[in-house]
Every structure is written in C-alpha cells, then in structure tokens.
C-alpha cells in the first residue's frame with residue numbers, strides 16, 4: 001500500500017476527489033436547475049428562484065451557464081472512472097470557475113426584486129417580468145455603467161420624484177430687488193467718506209441691480225448712468241464715456257440725457273479730447289425743453305456748473321481698472337513660454353496615486369513648469385461686477401444677460417458668443433437648477449460642460465457614441481497623452497478625470513443630478529416632449545435620460561474633485577481656506593476653473609508646486625521647492641501643514657478627496673507652528689536659520705506689507721533663498737516656509753488675475 005507522510009492513501013485521495021467533484025457537480029446542477037442566465041445587451045443577468053440560490057449561483061454561474069452546469073454534472077457521473085479523467089475534470093473545473101470566483105463581488109450586482117435597469121438601451125425589469133431574484137453583471141463595465149446604476153437609484157428616490165413633478169419658479173430677474181439695490185448704492189455713494197472697499201461695494205450694488213433689469217428699460221439706463229457717475233468720481237474717464245454711451249442708447253428721459261451729456265463733456269475735457277462743445281450743445285437743446293418745468297432750476301444749475309468746470313484744467317490723469325504693467329508682463333511671459341507646452345513633465349500612472357505628473361529633469365524653485373489654458377471656468381454669481389462671465393476679462397462695467405439674473409458680460413460680443421456657445425440653454429437650465437447657495441459652482445460647471453459637450457459632438461446620441469468609444473479604450477493615460485505627447489482632448493479629458501469622491505459627498509452629487517436632469521428634461525428639447533415624460537417611471541426607460549443623467553452625476557463628482565479656485569483678485573484669502581469649505585465664500589474666491597493637466601497634480605501638505613491664475617486666462621504652474629528628475633509634482637489641495645493642524649487637514653482630504661494623505665508632514669505629524677510672525681525673535685537660536693533670517697526677513701516683510709515694487713528679480717532672490725533653506729535647514733523650518741509663502745505672493749502680484757478699484761476719488 002502506498003502511504004504518504006500524513007498517512008493518506010491513494011484511496012483516501014480518490015474519495016476526497018470524488019467528494020469534491022460530486023459537491024461541485026451538485027452545486028452547479030442545483031444552480032442550473034434553479035437559475036438561468038440571460039445575455040441582455042452588455043449584461044448577464046442571473047435569475048433565481050430564491051435569494052440563497054442566487055447567492056450560491058453568482059460565483060459559479062458567472063461563466064458557467066446552465067448548460068455548462070449540466071454538462072459538468074453529466075461528465076462527473078459518466079466519466080468518473082479513471083484518475084486521469086478526474087484530473088482533466090478538475091482542470092476544466094478550475095479553468096471554468098477561477099475567473100468568476102476571483103471576479104465575485106466585483107462586477108456582480110444583486111438587484112432587489114423590483115429594480116429596473118437599462119442594459120445598453122434596453123430595459124430589463126427583474127421583478128416585473130420575472131418575479132424572481134436576480135443579479136446582474138455588466139460586461140466590459142465602463143465608467144459610465146457605474147453612474148447609470150446610480151442614476152437609476154436617483155430616479156427611484158423620493159426626492160427625484162418630488163422635484164420632477166413640482167413646478168419650480170424660474171430663478172430669473174427681479175425688478176424690485178434691483179431697484180432696492182440701486183437705491184442702496186445711491187445712499188452709500190452720497191455719503192462723504194469713500195475708500196476702495198466702499199467704491200467696490202457701490203459698484204457691486206449697481207451691477208447686481210443691472211442683472212435684474214429687463215433689457216432696454218429706463219431703469220437699466222438709470223443704473224448705467226449711476227455707474228458712469230462712479231466712474232467719473234474715480235477719475236476713470238474713458239470707462240465713464242463708455243458707460244454714458246451705453247445708457248444713452250436706451251435712455252428715453254430727457255432729464256437723464258442732460259445729466260449724461262454734461263458728464264460726457266467733463267470726461268472729454270479731462271481726457272483732452274475734442275467734442276465737448278458739441279455734447280454741450282446737445283445738452284442745451286434738451287435743457288430748453290425742460291427749463292420751464294419743475295426740475296428747471298436744478299438743471300440750470302447743473303448746466304452752469306458743468307460749463308464752469310470745462311474751463312478749469314484737470315490735474316488727474318485717467319485711471320483704468322486694468323493694471324497695464326501687469327498685462328505687459330503677462331504678455332511677455334506668453335512670448336517666453338508656449339501655452340500648453342508640457343515638455344518638462346511626464347504623465348505616469350500607479351496604483352497608489354493614479355495618474356500623476358513627474359519631472360523630466362531637475363527643476364528649480366521659482367521655475368515655471370508649464371502654463372495651461374483652462375478648459376472652462378465659472379465665476380461666482382456675485383462677481384459679475386468685476387469680471388466677464390464669458391472671457392473672464394476684468395471689467396467693472398459688465399452688462400447683463402437679457403433673460404437671467406446672474407450672467408454678466410464685458411461686451412455685447414461676449415454676450416453674443418456665450419449665447420451661441422452655451423448660455424441660451426444654460427440660462428434656461430440653470431434657472432431651474434439653481435439653489436440659493438453661493439458655492440453652486442460645481443453644478444453650474446456641470447450644466448455648462450454638458451451643453452458644450454452635446455453641441456460639440458452634434459447631439460446627445462453622437463456624444464454617447466463618442467464616449468462609448470472612448471470608454472472602450474483601456475489606456476490609463478487616455479485623454480491626456482496622445483502619440484507619446486501630453487495633450488488634452490477637450491471634453492474627453494475632463495470626462496477622463498478622477499471622480500473618486502467619498503460616500504459622504506453622495507447626497508450633494510445626487511441632488512445636483514436631480515436638479516440638472518429635471519431642468520434638462522423639462523426645459524430643453526434634448527429628449528423631445530412626450531406627455532408624462534417627467535414621471536420617473538418613464539424616465540427610467542429612456543436610455544438618453546439615463547445617459548445624460550449619468551454624465552451629470554459623473555461631472556458633478558469630477559468638478560468637485562478637480563476644479564480649482566480662481567483666487568480673490570487682489571490678495572490672499574484672509575483665512576486661506578478652500579472656497580468650498582470656507583464659510584465666508586466671498587472672501588477667498590472669484591470662481592472655479594478646470595484645467596485637465598493641472599488636475600492630474602496629486603496632493604501633498606508640503607507641495608513642491610503652486611499655481612497662479614494669470615490675468616490672461618491661463619494657469620501658471622511653478623515650482624516652490626527643488627524637484628529632482630523623476631520625482632512627482634505635488635500641489636496642495638487645501639491648506640499647507642503650517643496653516644492647518646494634521647487632524648482637520650486629513651479629515652478634509654478624506655471627506656472631499658477620498659484618500660489618506662501620507663506625505664512627510666502627515667507621517668511625521670507636523671502641526672501648525674507659529675510661522676506667521678515674521679520676526680527673528682521667534683526663531684530658535686539656530687545658526688543657519690538666523691543667517692537666512694538676516695538675509696531675507698526684511699525683504700519678506702516688505703513683500704507682505706506691499707512696500708516694494710515687485711519684479712522678476714524678486715523671484716530669483718527668493719529662489720536662491722529657498723534653495724539654501726532646503727539644503728541647510730531641518731524641515732519644517734520657519735525660514736523655508738516664509739520664503740515659499742513670499743514667492744507665492746510675488747507670483748500672484750506679478751501675474752495673478754486682479755482688478756483695481758482706486759482708493760482715491762473726487763472726494764479727496
């Protein structure tokens with residue numbers, strides 16, 4: 001008798017194999033008898049008599065269909081004669097069963113008995129049709145399949161059924177609120193003491209007032225006239241003339257026109273331009289019509305004062321909202337660096353970080369790594385008095401969309417371009433999707449990008465086909481690298497960005513999806529207008545709805561993770577918080593933007609790169625620490641280690657970005673140290689730190705206090721300091737941190753998006 005070390009005999013082994021094979025056969029055949037698979041579009045559906053049969057069947061049946069099960073059973077009975085047959089049978093069994101066993105839980109979804117889902121355009125109803133338990137495996141499961149399942153859940157939710165059925169009030173212009181804002185603006189303007197913050201507030205009130213007024217109305221002409229009064233008050237004569245002409249085009253009231261002519265004559269005089277006499281003649285002609293009326297005396301006085309002022313030489317030169325020196329500097333930068341040239345970096349992928357950027361050579365602090373043009377931006381709704389919603393140009397005299405109460409443009413051209421490109425639909429869709437939340441940018445980005453993507457593709461069906469083809473490509477770097485070169489591919493690059501949000505953010509994305517989908521269904525012609533279509537039972541059957549719904553859901557997540565803040569124009573946010581968590585949203589953000597390659601930067605609490613949103617609609621990514629060839633570039637998603645303690649820092653990253661940070665600062669538990677106080681007294685008596693403080697502290701202080709005119713040379717000086725600090729000091733160190741912070745201020749001031757409202761004015 002053959003005995004092995006454990007006392008097992010061949011007959012034991014034979015019995016064991018026998019038992020194993022029989023059990024396997026019984027399981028398979030029982031599944032075969034109690035469940036069956038249906039190939040439905042891109043899915044395999046297993047239908048079973050009971051939940052337990054379903055659970056048993058999932059790992060087995062995923063590839064072994066009922067017929068395979070039967071064959072298996074028959075084979076095990078008829079062929080169990082020789083050892084080699086067993087071996088063959090086992091090999092076949094392993095081949096058949098291993099992939100599904102490994103795949104169990106990954107691609108199989110147990111559906112509840114009543115759930116309905118779409119399989120590649122067709123509807124499969126688990127309960128309704130079959131009355132049995134079922135689960136489904138999505139073959140070639142694409143990213144969108146995940147979202148489709150979520151959308152079915154969303155459509156089933158009570159919140160969705162509620163919003164689909166109720167009639168929401170269109171969020172649009174509000175004339176009374178506009179008039180109230182204008183009157184408040186007038187009251188503040190009449191007060192005697194003004195500084196730039198007051199000027200800004202007055203302009204904000206007037207522009208918000210303009211937003212809510214119908215086109216061509218006398219009220220709108222009055223608001224424009226009031227803004228022109230602010231402009232002349234601020235010695236911004238050229239802007240004042242533009243605003244006067246705008247008001248004049250719609251004004252019907254003679255009294256208003258006389259005021260405007262008088263103001264225009266003063267501006268022409270201040271600018272030394274011809275034409276003031278002609279303008280005064282027009283004012284005189286109108287004055288003759290009103291001089292005997294109730295306002296005759298007031299206007300006679302105005303005419304007299306204006307004529308007198310035209311004889312006095314003007315000492316103030318024209319001011320402008322744009323900083324010309326900065327514009328020239330940014331233009332020079334664009335001559336030196338090609339926009340969207342990513343030759344200093346590589347995109348790579350690994351399991352831990354996903355896609356990430358890696359330096360192709362050693363990079364010095366202060367060096368610009370690349371400049372990227374964003375794919376899209378979205379201004380905060382209250383910022384319409386400083387920037388154009390369409391081109392983001394600095395503009396204090398924006399004009400409103402004719403229909404909605406939030407979009408403001410720098411010119412008629414921008415207004416028209418935006419209308420043709422996206423705003424005609426955005427205006428209607430967002431009117432119903434808008435919540436009264438200042439930080440609604442993610443939702444608005446989703447609306448705008450869907451509209452643009454559908455248009456660019458030529459329709460919803462075409463977009464679906466394009467994305468399907470894109471999904472079928474398994475390249476991890478798709479959308480970002482083409483023919484070995486980093487290159488973004490428009491909407492597809494946005495679509496390819498990470499949507500790995502945490503479960504905690506789910507309610508927001510679901511709500512965004514409901515609100516946008518509702519507006520797309522009810523306020524666009526994307527789906528045709530079938531009666532009763534807004535009923536969620538109907539919507540669930542429509543593959544176009546499921547497709548667009550899932551796209552909205554995915555984009556909401558993508559924008560939450562990948563969009564970055566356009567910082568407050570003039571300075572650092574007081575708290576430095578991420579605008580999406582900052583309680584005082586207006587303090588630190590102008591809006592959001594998304595730039596695909598920049599979005600591939602992963603996070604570290606001690607970042608080696610920083611971004612600056614330039615005043616020429618581009619994102620400048622520059623190094624703040626020495627970066628070795630082959631190492632990863634890291635940005636900081638919220639606050640750096642010196643601004644936020646480790647625990648809230650990590651909680652926020654986990655909650656918003658769904659990962660656990662293990663950068664050096666987190667591993668070594670670096671907490672806030674008193675970095676803010678720029679004084680040598682705070683330094684430990686550490687020789688290298690003292691030496692660097694002697695060399696740089698005064699400059700750093702002067703930069704923060706705006707005491708010096710900055711230039712590129714300051715970038716070089718700080719760069720040298722950072723290099724020395726990184727080489728000679730143990731980190732974290734006071735001097736390294738402060739040198740890097742000063743470098744960020746310099747970049748922001750030299751190139752950053754900014755608007756200027758003068759402090760000085762005619763009250764001085």
Ligand SMILES: C[S@@+](CC[C@H](N)C(=O)[O-])C[C@H]1O[C@@H](n2cnc3c(N)ncnc32)[C@H](O)[C@@H]1O
Pocket residue numbers: 352353354355356497498500501561562599600601602603604657658659660661662
């Ligand atoms: C803006 S994306 C960055 C690019 C991303 N790696 C990709 O492949 O698209 C943000 C996501 O990247 C991942 N990520 C960022 N920083 C990380 C880090 N330090 N460690 C691990 N994952 C990180 C997280 O999943 C996070 O939600």
